[in-house]
Amino acid sequence: MKILERHDENAVCHLHMNAPERLNALSEEMLEALQTQIESLQTDPSVRVVVISGAGKAFCAGHDLKQMTAGRQAEDGGKAYFKDLFDRCTSVMTGLQRLPQPVIAQVHGIATAAGCQLVASCDMAVAAEGTRFGVNGVNIGLFCSTPMVALSRNIPRKQAFEMLVTGQFIDAHRAEALGLVNKVVPAGDLADATQEIAHLVASKLGAAVKIGKQAFYEQAQMGLDDAYAHTGQVMVENMLYRDTEEGIAAFLEKRPPDWSQ
Incomplete structure (x- = not known):
């Protein structure tokens, strides 16, 4: 079973994060798989739109905290490991915006911390009703500084800061009102609604x-x-x-x- 599944159809590339037991966390393996696909898509003229989705009950719960904790065991307390991890995550997020194809996040369940950053780094997003968004690292003593970059470029500054400093979640309709997502649809319509936008974009020059x-x-x-x-x-x-x-x-x-x- 691949941690990131790819399926291309009608000029649309579907990237499906497939680690439901870890809520599709941006683990080392997930980041590597995403980076590999981003590099491949850069030079793939057959793909006109990219859709990113997640398996199971969540879109993405952010970084893998168990891996991050294990990284602390190094002699430097994890400093080099953490820098490499955040650099690799940044490469994925900026890589999505540098792709020639528009990227659409198909979001359900939760999108938290770096998972919320992933939504904000996509060019568009469609969310299922009931989806919750948060940059809640502050709740465990880790301010979401890198997710802040993408979030503060998507929604008004004061609302972004409130989310970051309180760790509170917002629902899908609030995310739509703030501009984090383009559309909110019933959960059963999420895939079809995302496909509709993807196919419309793919039909353009x-x-x-x-x-x-x-x-x-x-x-x-x-x-x-x-x-x-x-x-x-x-x-x-x-x-x-x-x-x-x-x-x-x-x-x-x-x-x-x-x-x-």
Whole structure:
């Protein structure tokens, strides 16, 4: 049984975290498996959308605390181990945003600490009713500093800080209101609702989505003038694509586009 299962269908890659007995914790093995798939997807033109889900009763419960405790047995008290662990987790989270394909989190049960970070690091998220989100490390004396990076870039600052400093959970509808997830659906509809969005995105011109996703994150780090200058150049490049020319012509002629990609 693989800790991370992959299934590709209709240009959608499904990555299914498969460690239900550990609530799909981001163990060393899970992080390695996710990193391997991220590196593979970087150069896979057959995939246009990625969906991440979890087996069992939870999406992801964050880092594997048993492994972290074992790491303390080193002579340095675990300092090198912890740095490597958090560096590898960061590589996975940033790798998801650097993928050319949009990534959708399909969330149920709980998404806590680094699991909540995983949701926030995906480009979109669909949650089942009843899902709970938290960056609750403070409850055990560990402030969720790295999850804070992704969370504070998804929801308003004061609400992010409240979650971080109190360790309290929010429900799916509150997460939707704050902008952490795009949509909340009945649990029985979660897979279908996620698939609907994935297939809609997959139907678009892949080259346009790729250049657009990259520009989306680049401009977010810029000042207003630089952002407009950068995205203007991106649109110029996009306009010169053969398939974009065909898409505009098809729209004007009221016919489906004949895209090469």
